[in-house]
Amino acid sequence: MTALHWKLVIDAADPHAQADFWARALGYTVEDNGAFIERLLAAGHAPAELTVEAHGRRAWRDLAAVRHPDDPYEEATGIGHGRRLLFQRVPEAKTAKNRLHIDVHAGPARDRAAEVARLESLGASVLRDVDEPGGRWTVMADPEGNEFCVQ
Structure with a gap:
């Protein structure tokens, strides 16, 4: 069997703040999906209200990821193919110990x-x-x- 590609997904109130913290904590790179998002917007495949400006570029409003700087990533999308944390916005607050x-x-x-x-x-x-x-x-x-x- 071929090893599976995976990422750890973490629920967050503010995905971009969490991505910034963990990038600094681990020495990781915040993923830059700006060019990919701009292409999707230009083609009419995504509405602008799903995006925000982060680090001077277009980013998904409800998602932000960090990746190990030495791991491969897809240049067309900015998505990492190695050690990666993805933060997704959720409406509820954390209420219990992490599993x-x-x-x-x-x-x-x-x-x-x-x-x-x-x-x-x-x-x-x-x-x-x-x-x-x-x-x-x-x-x-x-x-x-x-x-x-x-x-």
Whole structure:
């Protein structure tokens, strides 16, 4: 069987703010779908009210994605074909603990406390520190309250 292409989709109140946070947090690139959207608008395949301006270019109002800068992407659409997070606007607020979360690995060259401080400066908050026989990590929340861990 051939490996499947996948992305992690995350519900959000503000997809563009979430994409900006996670791009800075992970060192990822916010996808640029501007040229693709302009072609769809010009052909009459999408209405302008489904778009906004983000980073000086046309973007989908209710979707924003980030991708690893070294992974391939389709130049015609700007859509990544590798490690990718897609944020989609939903009307309801987050109400419970995530059933799936991201683990950020600070790596051997970085100090976990320094990484936690950097993420706090981007808008994340510390929920708790965990110290168990299996390891140590910090549980944090992104600006919309989605939990993630820093190891």
